[in-house]
Amino acid sequence: xxxxxxxxxxxxxxxxxxxxxxxxxxxxxxxxxxxxxxxxxxxxxxxxxxxxxxxxxxxxxxxxxxxxxxxxxxxxxxxxxxxxxxxxxxxxxxxxxxxxxxxxxxxxxxxxxxxxxxxxxxxxxxxxxxxxxxxxxxxxxxxxxxxxxxxxxxxxxxxxxxxxxxxxxxxxxxxxxxxxxxxxxxxxxxxxxxxxxxxxxxxxxxxxxxxxxxxxxxxxxxxxxxxx
Numbered sequence: 312x313x314x315x316x317x318x319x320x321x322x323x324x325x326x327x328x329x330x331x332x333x334x335x336x337x338x339x340x341x342x343x344x345x346x347x348x349x350x351x352x353x354x355x356x357x358x359x360x361x362x363x364x365x366x367x368x369x370x371x372x373x374x375x376x377x378x379x380x381x382x383x384x385x386x387x388x389x390x391x392x393x394x395x396x397x398x399x400x401x402x403x404x405x406x407x408x409x410x411x412x413x414x415x416x417x418x419x420x421x422x423x424x425x426x427x428x429x430x431x432x433x434x435x436x437x438x439x440x441x442x443x444x445x446x447x448x449x450x451x452x453x454x455x456x457x458x459x460x461x462x463x464x465x466x467x468x469x470x471x472x473x474x475x476x477x478x479x480x481x482x483x484x485x486x487x488x489x490x491x492x493x494x495x496x497x498x499x500x501x502x503x504x505x506x507x508x509x510x511x512x513x514x515x516x517x518x519x520x521x522x523x524x525x526x527x528x529x530x531x532x533x534x535x536x537x538x539x
Contacts (some may be wrong), residue, residue: 348386
């Protein structure tokens with residue numbers, strides 16, 4: 312059995328962050344002892360974390376990404392994966408914590424500044440509320456006190472997301488479905504903002520449910536073939 316070893320720890324005002332290695336896997340943990348990110352150090356095109364893989368389920372519907380926005384960087388595993396699949400993809404990642412952003416660069420191979428990816432410090436709401444480029448995919452993986460923040464599924468924020476999506480774009484929210492009433496409200500608000508074009512994908516053995524909202528009806532033709 313491979314032994315895990317801690318390779319980095321940083322104390323913050325709000326707690327701590329740690330990086331652990333087990334074999335060729337590297338993981339990022341916060342002080343709530345919940346796994347935040349995980350990568351395969353030898354294979355950038357692999358995503359060991361099932362929640363990360365579930366966040367990419369919208370690719371089954373055939374859209375080819377050209378420009379991607381990540382709300383919440385974490386370890387940067389998804390940005391690393393997109394860059395490994397196609398270096399031509401342009402991506403923006405927005406992270407509110409300077410410490411987490413630095414860990415993504417130093418320990419998790421976030422794409423270099425010479426790539427088509429940019430890692431910005433700031434609040435995702437500020438970026439989306441201003442005028443700017445459109446995205447094929449907007450992926451939001453954000454939590455506050457181990458819960459999905461209410462503003463993430465509020466009508467105002469969803470309207471900003473819809474405005475910044477391409478006409479066939481997809482918004483994916485990593486929702487922590489720990490309270491039935493809050494989850495039901497979040498789902499209802501998302502359906503209102505996206506004309507009922509919403510899919511729910513639970514992650515087995517996790518509290519996470521991926522909510523995928525489509526700006527246009529998704530292409531379901533040959534879905535089984537694409538899944539294979």
